[in-house]
Amino acid sequence: xxxxxxxxxxxxxxxxxxxxxxxxxxxxxxxxxxxxxxxxxxxxxxxxxxxxxxxxxxxxxxxxxxxxxxxxxxxxxxxxxxxxxxxxxxxxxxxxxxxxxxxxxxxxxxxxxxxxxxxxxxxxxxxxxxxxxxxxxxxxxxxxxxxxxxxxxxxxxxxxxxxxxxxxxxxxxxxxxxxxxxxxxxxxxxxxxxxx
Numbered sequence: 001x002x003x004x005x006x007x008x009x010x011x012x013x014x015x016x017x018x019x020x021x022x023x024x025x026x027x028x029x030x031x032x033x034x035x036x037x038x039x040x041x042x043x044x045x046x047x048x049x050x051x052x053x054x055x056x057x058x059x060x061x062x063x064x065x066x067x068x069x070x071x072x073x074x075x076x077x078x079x080x081x082x083x084x085x086x087x088x089x090x091x092x093x094x095x096x097x098x099x100x101x102x103x104x105x106x107x108x109x110x111x112x113x114x115x116x117x118x119x120x121x122x123x124x125x126x127x128x129x130x131x132x133x134x135x136x137x138x139x140x141x142x143x144x145x146x147x148x149x150x151x152x153x154x155x156x157x158x159x160x161x162x163x164x165x166x167x168x169x170x171x172x173x174x175x176x177x178x179x180x181x182x183x184x185x186x187x188x189x190x191x192x193x194x195x196x
Contacts, residue, residue, distance in 0.1 A: 023086040030078045030086075037074030038137065044068055045134050069115055072133055076108035091156070096163035103170045107136040128181050135177035136170055143169030 011032065017025050024031045045068055047053055054061045083100040114129030146168040150157050157165060 020089045023082075023089070027086070030081050033074055034078035034082065037071045037078065038140075041068055041071040041075050041134075041137050042141075045072070045137070048130070049134070065118075069111055072111045072137060073108055075137060076104050076111070080104040080108070091159055091162050093159040093163065095160065096166055099163060099167045099170070103136050103139065103167075107133050110136065131177045131181055132174065135173035139166075139170040139173055141169075142173050145169070146172070 011024060011028050015021070044064055048061060048064060048068065080101060083097050083104065088097065110129045110133035114126050114133060117123075117125035117129055143166050146165045147157070147162075150161060150165060154161075
């Protein structure tokens with residue numbers, strides 16, 4: 001979110017145009033929509049996973065979900081659009097573009113599958129698909145953590161390491177999400193014994 005805020009500030013204040021940001025100045029609407037959609041999705045979405053809050057305020061959960069679905073789809077679709085139509089900055093390549101298309105498409109598909117599940121009153125399916133979508137949506141935050149050690153020890157990553165580090169952020173989030181989903185599927189008795 002900080003990077004998005006910096007990007008928006010640069011667009012609004014007229015920061016210097018560089019090879020890394022020229023595409024955003026040439027066509028700013030997709031990146032602005034992406035940042036706004038992703039920010040709302042990331043911040044408001046966190047409350048959707050607070051079990052106690054969800055139980056005490058189910059109407060709030062539904063109302064927030066009605067805002068989060070379009071925001072999440074907006075973030076995913078604008079991410080896909082930028083991957084396809086913006087020129088690639090230095091250091092990006094086909095592999096990274098492919099990863100962005102796969103994970104952006106998976107995020108949009110997960111949101112739509114989560115919506116379809118709740119319309120069928122399949123709460124478990126809804127929760128699982130929305131958890132996966134949220135994990136992908138938070139990938140940029142984890143990508144900071146996957147890049148940091150590389151920057152410290154090796155400097156700026158080349159095209160292949162950069163693509164793999166970006167993908168690692170999404171994969172780590174999805175692995176953690178799947179672990180939580182599987183952990184919560186165990187019978188309550190087993191969970192109680194493990195905690196005691």
